[in-house]
Amino acid sequence: MPIQTLDDLAVQGTTLGVRIDINSPLTDSGELADDARLLAHVDTLSELLERGGKVAILAHQGRPGSDDFAGLGAHAERLDELLSFPVSYCDATFSADARRAVSNLNEGEAVLLENTRFYSEEYMEFPAEQAAQTHLVDRLVPVLDAYVNDAFAAAHRSQPSLVGFPTRLPGYAGRVMEREVDVLGDIESTPRPRTYVVGGAKVSDSIAVAKNVLERDLADHVLTAGVVGNVFLFADGADLGDASADFIHDEGYWDYIDDAAELLDTYSDRIHLPKDAAVERDGERVELTREEFPPNEDEGAMDVGDATITAYSEILRDSGTVILNGPAGVFEDDTFATGTREMYTAAANAEFSIVGGGDTAAAIRKFDLGGFDHVSTGGGACLRMLTGDELPALQALSQ
Protein backbone atom coordinates (compact mmCIF):
# COMPACT_ATOMS: atom_id res chain seq x y z
CA MET A 1 0.00 0.00 0.00
CA PRO A 2 1.39 3.45 -0.82
CA ILE A 3 2.33 5.57 2.17
CA GLN A 4 -0.14 8.31 3.02
CA THR A 5 1.21 11.82 3.41
CA LEU A 6 -0.04 14.99 5.06
CA ASP A 7 -1.97 15.68 1.86
CA ASP A 8 -4.24 12.78 2.83
CA LEU A 9 -4.82 13.93 6.42
CA ALA A 10 -7.75 16.08 7.56
CA VAL A 11 -5.84 17.94 10.26
CA GLN A 12 -8.27 20.53 11.64
CA GLY A 13 -9.20 19.81 15.25
CA THR A 14 -7.43 16.43 15.46
CA THR A 15 -4.86 15.40 18.05
CA LEU A 16 -1.78 14.04 16.35
CA GLY A 17 1.15 12.01 17.68
CA VAL A 18 4.10 13.25 15.62
CA ARG A 19 7.40 11.32 15.83
CA ILE A 20 10.40 13.44 14.86
CA ASP A 21 14.18 12.88 15.11
CA ILE A 22 15.86 15.71 16.99
CA ASN A 23 18.67 13.56 18.38
CA SER A 24 21.42 16.19 18.50
CA PRO A 25 24.94 16.81 19.76
CA LEU A 26 24.89 18.41 23.22
CA THR A 27 27.40 20.66 24.96
CA ASP A 28 29.02 19.56 28.25
CA SER A 29 26.37 21.55 30.09
CA GLY A 30 23.55 19.76 28.23
CA GLU A 31 22.64 22.58 25.84
CA LEU A 32 22.01 21.89 22.16
CA ALA A 33 25.30 22.14 20.28
CA ASP A 34 23.54 22.08 16.90
CA ASP A 35 19.89 22.59 15.97
CA ALA A 36 19.98 21.31 12.38
CA ARG A 37 17.73 18.35 13.12
CA LEU A 38 15.17 20.58 14.82
CA LEU A 39 15.18 22.97 11.87
CA ALA A 40 14.52 20.06 9.53
CA HIS A 41 11.13 19.39 11.14
CA VAL A 42 9.92 22.99 11.23
CA ASP A 43 7.95 22.65 7.98
CA THR A 44 6.07 19.55 9.08
CA LEU A 45 5.24 20.91 12.53
CA SER A 46 4.29 24.37 11.25
CA GLU A 47 2.03 22.88 8.60
CA LEU A 48 0.19 20.69 11.10
CA LEU A 49 -0.25 23.56 13.55
CA GLU A 50 -1.24 26.02 10.83
CA ARG A 51 -3.87 23.55 9.67
CA GLY A 52 -5.40 23.50 13.16
CA GLY A 53 -3.78 20.37 14.60
CA LYS A 54 -3.08 19.67 18.27
CA VAL A 55 0.39 18.21 18.17
CA ALA A 56 1.95 15.78 20.67
CA ILE A 57 5.60 15.46 19.67
CA LEU A 58 7.52 12.24 20.37
CA ALA A 59 11.32 12.09 20.10
CA HIS A 60 14.48 10.54 21.56
CA GLN A 61 17.86 11.92 22.57
CA GLY A 62 20.94 9.71 22.85
CA ARG A 63 21.10 6.12 23.96
CA PRO A 64 20.79 4.79 27.53
CA GLY A 65 24.22 4.98 29.12
CA SER A 66 25.67 7.53 26.70
CA ASP A 67 26.74 11.07 27.68
CA ASP A 68 24.12 12.60 25.41
CA PHE A 69 21.22 10.61 26.90
CA ALA A 70 19.16 13.53 28.21
CA GLY A 71 15.73 15.07 28.68
CA LEU A 72 14.17 17.19 25.96
CA GLY A 73 13.69 20.49 27.83
CA ALA A 74 16.31 22.33 25.74
CA HIS A 75 14.82 20.90 22.55
CA ALA A 76 11.33 22.14 23.50
CA GLU A 77 12.67 25.62 24.22
CA ARG A 78 14.39 25.77 20.85
CA LEU A 79 11.34 24.44 18.98
CA ASP A 80 9.24 27.09 20.69
CA GLU A 81 11.66 29.72 19.33
CA LEU A 82 11.78 28.22 15.84
CA LEU A 83 8.02 27.84 15.35
CA SER A 84 5.53 30.66 15.33
CA PHE A 85 3.24 28.41 17.40
CA PRO A 86 3.62 27.63 21.12
CA VAL A 87 5.56 24.48 22.02
CA SER A 88 5.47 23.42 25.67
CA TYR A 89 7.46 20.66 27.34
CA CYS A 90 6.14 17.80 29.45
CA ASP A 91 8.70 15.83 31.46
CA ALA A 92 6.75 12.60 31.02
CA THR A 93 6.01 10.52 27.92
CA PHE A 94 2.84 8.51 28.52
CA SER A 95 1.89 8.89 32.20
CA ALA A 96 -1.39 10.50 33.33
CA ASP A 97 0.45 13.85 33.33
CA ALA A 98 1.56 13.34 29.76
CA ARG A 99 -1.90 12.28 28.62
CA ARG A 100 -3.41 15.31 30.37
CA ALA A 101 -0.91 17.61 28.63
CA VAL A 102 -1.94 16.10 25.29
CA SER A 103 -5.68 16.25 26.01
CA ASN A 104 -5.42 19.90 27.11
CA LEU A 105 -3.88 21.05 23.80
CA ASN A 106 -5.79 23.64 21.79
CA GLU A 107 -5.69 23.84 18.01
CA GLY A 108 -2.34 25.29 16.91
CA GLU A 109 -0.53 24.18 20.08
CA ALA A 110 2.20 21.56 20.52
CA VAL A 111 3.72 19.73 23.46
CA LEU A 112 7.03 17.91 23.33
CA LEU A 113 6.81 14.78 25.45
CA GLU A 114 9.85 13.46 27.32
CA ASN A 115 12.61 11.36 25.68
CA THR A 116 10.90 8.14 24.60
CA ARG A 117 14.06 6.18 25.46
CA PHE A 118 13.63 6.94 29.16
CA TYR A 119 11.37 3.86 29.00
CA SER A 120 13.07 0.52 28.51
CA GLU A 121 10.65 -0.84 25.92
CA GLU A 122 11.52 1.98 23.55
CA TYR A 123 15.11 0.88 23.32
CA MET A 124 14.09 -2.62 22.20
CA GLU A 125 13.23 -3.67 18.68
CA PHE A 126 9.84 -5.31 18.10
CA PRO A 127 7.75 -6.41 15.13
CA ALA A 128 5.10 -3.75 14.57
CA GLU A 129 2.25 -5.88 15.98
CA GLN A 130 4.10 -6.35 19.24
CA ALA A 131 5.30 -2.74 19.38
CA ALA A 132 1.63 -1.76 19.14
CA GLN A 133 1.02 -3.41 22.53
CA THR A 134 3.84 -1.67 24.43
CA HIS A 135 2.99 0.68 27.29
CA LEU A 136 3.98 3.82 25.40
CA VAL A 137 1.69 3.06 22.47
CA ASP A 138 -1.11 1.54 24.52
CA ARG A 139 -1.40 4.53 26.83
CA LEU A 140 -1.08 7.26 24.23
CA VAL A 141 -3.41 5.80 21.60
CA PRO A 142 -6.61 6.78 23.52
CA VAL A 143 -5.63 10.50 23.46
CA LEU A 144 -4.58 10.56 19.77
CA ASP A 145 -6.58 10.59 16.53
CA ALA A 146 -3.74 9.89 14.11
CA TYR A 147 0.03 9.35 13.91
CA VAL A 148 2.58 11.16 11.75
CA ASN A 149 6.12 9.82 11.36
CA ASP A 150 8.67 12.41 10.25
CA ALA A 151 11.67 10.72 11.91
CA PHE A 152 13.49 9.48 8.83
CA ALA A 153 16.85 9.41 10.64
CA ALA A 154 15.47 6.75 13.01
CA ALA A 155 13.36 4.89 10.43
CA HIS A 156 15.77 1.92 10.44
CA ARG A 157 14.84 1.22 14.07
CA SER A 158 11.92 -1.05 14.83
CA GLN A 159 11.13 0.66 18.13
CA PRO A 160 7.63 1.26 19.56
CA SER A 161 7.34 5.00 18.86
CA LEU A 162 8.44 4.35 15.25
CA VAL A 163 6.49 1.23 14.29
CA GLY A 164 3.86 0.65 17.00
CA PHE A 165 1.31 3.38 16.32
CA PRO A 166 0.30 2.80 12.69
CA THR A 167 -1.38 -0.55 13.40
CA ARG A 168 -3.69 1.19 15.89
CA LEU A 169 -4.09 4.65 14.36
CA PRO A 170 -4.15 6.02 10.81
CA GLY A 171 -0.48 6.65 9.95
CA TYR A 172 1.03 9.33 7.71
CA ALA A 173 4.52 10.35 6.58
CA GLY A 174 5.57 13.88 7.48
CA ARG A 175 7.25 16.17 4.95
CA VAL A 176 10.82 15.18 5.91
CA MET A 177 9.99 11.49 5.56
CA GLU A 178 8.17 12.08 2.30
CA ARG A 179 11.06 13.97 0.70
CA GLU A 180 13.69 11.48 1.88
CA VAL A 181 11.70 8.59 0.44
CA ASP A 182 11.10 10.44 -2.82
CA VAL A 183 14.79 11.18 -3.33
CA LEU A 184 16.54 8.15 -1.84
CA GLY A 185 13.93 5.71 -3.11
CA ASP A 186 14.37 6.86 -6.70
CA ILE A 187 18.14 6.74 -7.17
CA GLU A 188 17.76 4.51 -10.24
CA SER A 189 16.32 7.36 -12.28
CA THR A 190 19.07 9.88 -11.50
CA PRO A 191 21.49 10.95 -14.29
CA ARG A 192 24.67 8.99 -15.09
CA PRO A 193 27.55 8.62 -14.70
CA ARG A 194 26.61 7.92 -11.07
CA THR A 195 29.32 8.15 -8.41
CA TYR A 196 29.07 6.88 -4.85
CA VAL A 197 31.48 8.30 -2.29
CA VAL A 198 31.90 6.01 0.71
CA GLY A 199 33.88 7.84 3.37
CA GLY A 200 33.69 8.21 7.13
CA ALA A 201 33.85 5.39 9.61
CA LYS A 202 30.71 3.24 9.08
CA VAL A 203 32.85 0.54 7.48
CA SER A 204 30.41 -2.36 7.37
CA ASP A 205 27.49 -0.21 6.16
CA SER A 206 29.68 1.42 3.52
CA ILE A 207 30.94 -1.89 2.20
CA ALA A 208 27.34 -3.16 2.07
CA VAL A 209 26.32 -0.08 0.07
CA ALA A 210 29.28 -0.44 -2.30
CA LYS A 211 28.57 -4.14 -2.87
CA ASN A 212 24.89 -3.54 -3.47
CA VAL A 213 25.25 -0.66 -5.93
CA LEU A 214 28.03 -2.39 -7.86
CA GLU A 215 26.11 -5.65 -8.11
CA ARG A 216 22.97 -3.87 -9.26
CA ASP A 217 24.99 -1.82 -11.73
CA LEU A 218 23.80 1.39 -10.15
CA ALA A 219 27.32 2.74 -9.66
CA ASP A 220 29.72 3.84 -12.39
CA HIS A 221 32.31 4.83 -9.79
CA VAL A 222 32.77 4.11 -6.09
CA LEU A 223 35.25 6.52 -4.48
CA THR A 224 36.60 5.29 -1.15
CA ALA A 225 37.89 7.71 1.47
CA GLY A 226 38.11 8.21 5.24
CA VAL A 227 38.45 5.09 7.36
CA VAL A 228 36.59 3.18 4.64
CA GLY A 229 39.31 4.20 2.15
CA ASN A 230 42.00 3.05 4.57
CA VAL A 231 40.33 -0.35 4.91
CA PHE A 232 40.24 -0.68 1.11
CA LEU A 233 43.91 0.29 0.88
CA PHE A 234 44.89 -2.44 3.34
CA ALA A 235 42.64 -4.85 1.44
CA ASP A 236 44.57 -3.94 -1.72
CA GLY A 237 47.87 -4.78 -0.04
CA ALA A 238 49.03 -1.22 0.72
CA ASP A 239 50.91 -0.73 3.98
CA LEU A 240 49.35 2.30 5.64
CA GLY A 241 51.49 1.85 8.74
CA ASP A 242 51.05 0.60 12.27
CA ALA A 243 48.97 3.46 13.63
CA SER A 244 46.22 3.02 11.01
CA ALA A 245 46.41 -0.78 11.23
CA ASP A 246 46.03 -0.64 15.04
CA PHE A 247 43.10 1.77 14.75
CA ILE A 248 41.34 -0.49 12.26
CA HIS A 249 41.96 -3.53 14.49
CA ASP A 250 40.82 -1.73 17.64
CA GLU A 251 37.59 -0.56 16.04
CA GLY A 252 36.82 -4.06 14.76
CA TYR A 253 37.08 -3.03 11.10
CA TRP A 254 39.73 -5.61 10.20
CA ASP A 255 36.88 -8.14 9.91
CA TYR A 256 35.81 -6.37 6.73
CA ILE A 257 39.15 -6.49 4.92
CA ASP A 258 38.20 -9.73 3.15
CA ASP A 259 34.88 -8.28 1.98
CA ALA A 260 36.71 -5.22 0.65
CA ALA A 261 39.30 -7.43 -1.09
CA GLU A 262 36.55 -9.49 -2.71
CA LEU A 263 34.89 -6.35 -4.05
CA LEU A 264 38.23 -5.14 -5.39
CA ASP A 265 38.74 -8.47 -7.19
CA THR A 266 35.38 -8.23 -8.92
CA TYR A 267 35.01 -4.50 -9.52
CA SER A 268 38.54 -3.08 -9.69
CA ASP A 269 37.56 -0.98 -12.71
CA ARG A 270 34.88 0.90 -10.78
CA ILE A 271 36.28 1.10 -7.24
CA HIS A 272 38.78 3.92 -6.72
CA LEU A 273 41.35 3.92 -3.93
CA PRO A 274 43.12 6.88 -2.34
CA LYS A 275 46.42 7.59 -4.11
CA ASP A 276 47.99 9.21 -1.07
CA ALA A 277 47.45 9.94 2.61
CA ALA A 278 48.05 12.87 4.95
CA VAL A 279 49.73 12.26 8.31
CA GLU A 280 50.96 14.53 11.08
CA ARG A 281 54.77 14.85 11.29
CA ASP A 282 56.44 17.30 13.66
CA GLY A 283 53.13 19.11 14.08
CA GLU A 284 52.71 19.60 10.31
CA ARG A 285 50.53 17.98 7.66
CA VAL A 286 52.70 15.77 5.46
CA GLU A 287 51.35 13.92 2.41
CA LEU A 288 52.74 10.56 1.36
CA THR A 289 52.04 8.92 -1.98
CA ARG A 290 51.32 5.21 -2.02
CA GLU A 291 54.88 4.60 -3.21
CA GLU A 292 56.13 6.42 -0.09
CA PHE A 293 54.04 4.28 2.33
CA PRO A 294 54.36 3.18 5.10
CA PRO A 295 54.19 6.26 7.28
CA ASN A 296 56.21 6.22 10.52
CA GLU A 297 54.97 3.99 13.31
CA ASP A 298 52.91 6.64 15.13
CA GLU A 299 51.52 8.39 12.03
CA GLY A 300 47.91 7.58 11.26
CA ALA A 301 46.46 8.20 7.78
CA MET A 302 44.07 11.00 8.73
CA ASP A 303 43.07 12.46 5.37
CA VAL A 304 43.46 11.96 1.65
CA GLY A 305 46.17 14.05 -0.03
CA ASP A 306 46.35 16.25 -3.13
CA ALA A 307 46.77 13.45 -5.68
CA THR A 308 43.57 11.79 -4.46
CA ILE A 309 41.71 15.09 -4.24
CA THR A 310 42.63 15.94 -7.86
CA ALA A 311 41.66 12.53 -9.23
CA TYR A 312 38.43 12.26 -7.22
CA SER A 313 37.38 15.88 -7.88
CA GLU A 314 37.58 15.33 -11.63
CA ILE A 315 35.29 12.28 -11.41
CA LEU A 316 32.91 14.12 -9.08
CA ARG A 317 32.61 17.23 -11.23
CA ASP A 318 31.92 15.10 -14.33
CA SER A 319 29.27 12.98 -12.61
CA GLY A 320 25.59 13.15 -13.46
CA THR A 321 24.81 12.10 -9.91
CA VAL A 322 26.91 12.00 -6.75
CA ILE A 323 25.72 10.13 -3.67
CA LEU A 324 28.05 10.88 -0.80
CA ASN A 325 28.26 9.62 2.76
CA GLY A 326 31.01 10.29 5.26
CA PRO A 327 33.96 12.68 5.44
CA ALA A 328 37.25 12.00 3.61
CA GLY A 329 39.32 12.53 6.75
CA VAL A 330 39.30 13.79 10.31
CA PHE A 331 37.69 17.05 9.18
CA GLU A 332 37.13 18.20 12.79
CA ASP A 333 40.89 18.91 12.91
CA ASP A 334 41.76 21.74 10.50
CA THR A 335 45.02 20.01 9.57
CA PHE A 336 43.01 17.16 8.07
CA ALA A 337 39.99 19.04 6.74
CA THR A 338 41.31 19.66 3.20
CA GLY A 339 40.23 16.37 1.62
CA THR A 340 36.66 16.64 2.89
CA ARG A 341 36.31 20.31 1.97
CA GLU A 342 37.69 19.86 -1.56
CA MET A 343 35.80 16.65 -2.33
CA TYR A 344 32.52 18.06 -1.06
CA THR A 345 33.03 21.22 -3.12
CA ALA A 346 33.53 19.09 -6.23
CA ALA A 347 30.51 16.93 -5.36
CA ALA A 348 28.30 20.01 -5.06
CA ASN A 349 29.24 20.82 -8.67
CA ALA A 350 27.87 17.55 -10.05
CA GLU A 351 24.61 17.75 -11.99
CA PHE A 352 22.67 16.15 -9.10
CA SER A 353 24.07 15.56 -5.63
CA ILE A 354 22.77 13.75 -2.58
CA VAL A 355 24.63 13.72 0.72
CA GLY A 356 23.78 11.93 3.95
CA GLY A 357 25.11 11.46 7.46
CA GLY A 358 25.33 13.40 10.70
CA ASP A 359 29.06 14.13 10.44
CA THR A 360 28.73 14.79 6.73
CA ALA A 361 26.09 17.44 7.46
CA ALA A 362 28.32 18.87 10.21
CA ALA A 363 31.21 19.12 7.73
CA ILE A 364 28.97 20.87 5.20
CA ARG A 365 28.04 23.42 7.87
CA LYS A 366 31.64 23.78 9.05
CA PHE A 367 32.83 24.62 5.53
CA ASP A 368 29.67 26.60 4.76
CA LEU A 369 29.08 24.65 1.56
CA GLY A 370 25.93 24.91 -0.53
CA GLY A 371 24.70 23.59 -3.85
CA PHE A 372 23.69 20.05 -2.86
CA ASP A 373 20.34 18.92 -4.23
CA HIS A 374 19.45 16.82 -1.19
CA VAL A 375 21.03 16.75 2.26
CA SER A 376 19.58 13.71 4.00
CA THR A 377 18.74 13.99 7.69
CA GLY A 378 19.77 10.35 8.16
CA GLY A 379 23.09 8.59 8.52
CA GLY A 380 22.38 4.91 9.16
CA ALA A 381 18.87 5.22 7.72
CA CYS A 382 20.19 6.85 4.56
CA LEU A 383 22.78 4.10 4.06
CA ARG A 384 20.19 1.42 4.73
CA MET A 385 17.88 2.94 2.17
CA LEU A 386 20.70 3.16 -0.38
CA THR A 387 21.31 -0.58 -0.06
CA GLY A 388 17.70 -1.11 -1.08
CA ASP A 389 16.69 -2.46 2.34
CA GLU A 390 13.18 -1.82 3.64
CA LEU A 391 13.07 0.52 6.63
CA PRO A 392 10.80 -0.80 9.41
CA ALA A 393 9.18 2.59 10.09
CA LEU A 394 8.25 2.91 6.41
CA GLN A 395 6.95 -0.63 6.29
CA ALA A 396 4.76 0.13 9.30
CA LEU A 397 3.34 3.20 7.57
CA SER A 398 2.49 1.24 4.44
CA GLN A 399 0.52 -1.53 6.17
Ligand SMILES: Nc1ncnc2c1ncn2[C@@H]1O[C@H](COP(=O)(O)OP(=O)(O)O)[C@@H](O)[C@H]1O
Ligand atom coordinates in the same frame (compact mmCIF):
# COMPACT_ATOMS: atom_id res chain seq x y z
N1 LIG B 1 41.19 8.70 8.18
C1 LIG B 1 40.42 8.76 9.25
N2 LIG B 1 40.88 8.30 10.45
C2 LIG B 1 40.09 8.34 11.56
N3 LIG B 1 38.83 8.83 11.58
C3 LIG B 1 38.34 9.31 10.42
C4 LIG B 1 39.09 9.29 9.21
N4 LIG B 1 38.32 9.83 8.24
C5 LIG B 1 37.15 10.16 8.81
N5 LIG B 1 37.14 9.85 10.12
C6 LIG B 1 36.07 10.09 11.10
O1 LIG B 1 34.85 9.53 10.68
C7 LIG B 1 33.81 10.17 11.41
C8 LIG B 1 32.57 10.31 10.57
O2 LIG B 1 32.19 9.09 10.03
P1 LIG B 1 30.64 8.64 9.92
O3 LIG B 1 30.02 8.64 11.28
O4 LIG B 1 30.63 7.38 9.15
O5 LIG B 1 29.99 9.83 9.07
P2 LIG B 1 28.45 10.24 8.94
O6 LIG B 1 27.96 10.63 10.33
O7 LIG B 1 28.47 11.40 8.01
O8 LIG B 1 27.72 9.03 8.41
C9 LIG B 1 34.33 11.53 11.81
O9 LIG B 1 34.35 11.62 13.23
C10 LIG B 1 35.77 11.57 11.24
O10 LIG B 1 36.71 12.20 12.10
Ligand SMILES: O=C(OP(=O)(O)O)[C@H](O)COP(=O)(O)O
Ligand atom coordinates in the same frame (compact mmCIF):
# COMPACT_ATOMS: atom_id res chain seq x y z
O1 LIG C 1 21.22 9.85 15.08
C1 LIG C 1 20.61 8.93 14.54
O2 LIG C 1 21.11 8.16 13.55
P1 LIG C 1 22.56 8.40 12.78
O3 LIG C 1 23.66 8.33 13.81
O4 LIG C 1 22.61 7.25 11.81
O5 LIG C 1 22.48 9.73 12.07
C2 LIG C 1 19.17 8.63 14.88
O6 LIG C 1 18.68 9.52 15.85
C3 LIG C 1 19.03 7.19 15.36
O7 LIG C 1 19.69 7.06 16.60
P2 LIG C 1 20.22 5.63 17.07
O8 LIG C 1 21.31 5.21 16.11
O9 LIG C 1 20.70 5.84 18.49
O10 LIG C 1 19.03 4.67 17.00
